Amino acid sequence: MxxxxxxxxxxxxxxxxxxxxxxxxxxxxxxxxxxxxxxxxxxxxxxxxxxxxxxxxxxTDRVIPDAHHSAQVLLCVSEDSRQAVDDATARAVSAGGLADPTPTQDFGVMYGRSYADPDGHIWEVMWMDPAAAAQGAEALEPAGA
The missing domain is CATH 3.10.180.10 (2,3-Dihydroxybiphenyl 1,2-Dioxygenase, domain 1)
Structure with a gap:
């Protein structure tokens, strides 16, 4: 399964x-x-x-943190293209979400943005070039890193 x-x-x-x-x-x-x-x-x-x-x-009896002011987890989902990343972020904003609560990441071969839902939970949306991904983490680092 x-x-x-x-x-x-x-x-x-x-x-x-x-x-x-x-x-x-x-x-x-x-x-x-x-x-x-x-x-x-x-x-x-x-x-x-x-x-x-x-x-x-x-x-759970644990306190629900206010995700507008704290973060315990960043959730990340992939998209098929840079444009799909931008489109997903735009849909979230149109639906009442907050665009880019975390910094936009643009490494050429990897691109990511984020949005927060109405409760403040942060979703990262990313695309990475499949050829670069096959080469491993070094291919995804910014030049000079």
């Missing part, structure tokens, strides 16, 4: 978050969604579970 990842994110407003994730290309899976959680499918192997704060609290 192919391994999958389910990213769990606490959200303040479930419906607003569903609308946001649908606007950036995710599809809601109604089989694993209710009024406390929504399973948003990004790809066959990447799913984001949006959880109300009350639902989140059933999994």
């Amino acid at each position: 192919t391994r999958m990842i389910f990213i769990n994110l606490p959200v303040a407003d479930l419906n607003r978050s569903i609308d946001f994730y649908e606007a950036v290309g995710a599809v809601k899976n109604p089989l694993f969604s209710d009024d406390t959680a929504a399973c948003m499918v990004i790809s066959d192997v990447i799913h984001v579970m949006l959880l109300t704060h009350a639902k989140w609290a059933t999994f």
Whole structure:
């Protein structure tokens, strides 16, 4: 069986978050969604579970950090081109996200931008030249690094 990842994110407003994730290309899976959680499918192997704060609290007693002011994780997804990176960022901004909360990275053979969702969770979007990627990390470093 192919391994999958389910990213769990606490959200303040479930419906607003569903609308946001649908606007950036995710599809809601109604089989694993209710009024406390929504399973948003990004790809066959990447799913984001949006959880109300009350639902989140059933999994852990740890405090939900305010992702607008702190970060514990940066989530990164790939795209097929530089233009697709820019398009994904633009869709996120159109849906109420914040563009580029982390620095844009442009190494020629690798390009990345980011956006924050309405709850402040940061998503990095990146493209890398397949030929350069095959050469390993050194090919992806900026000149003179």
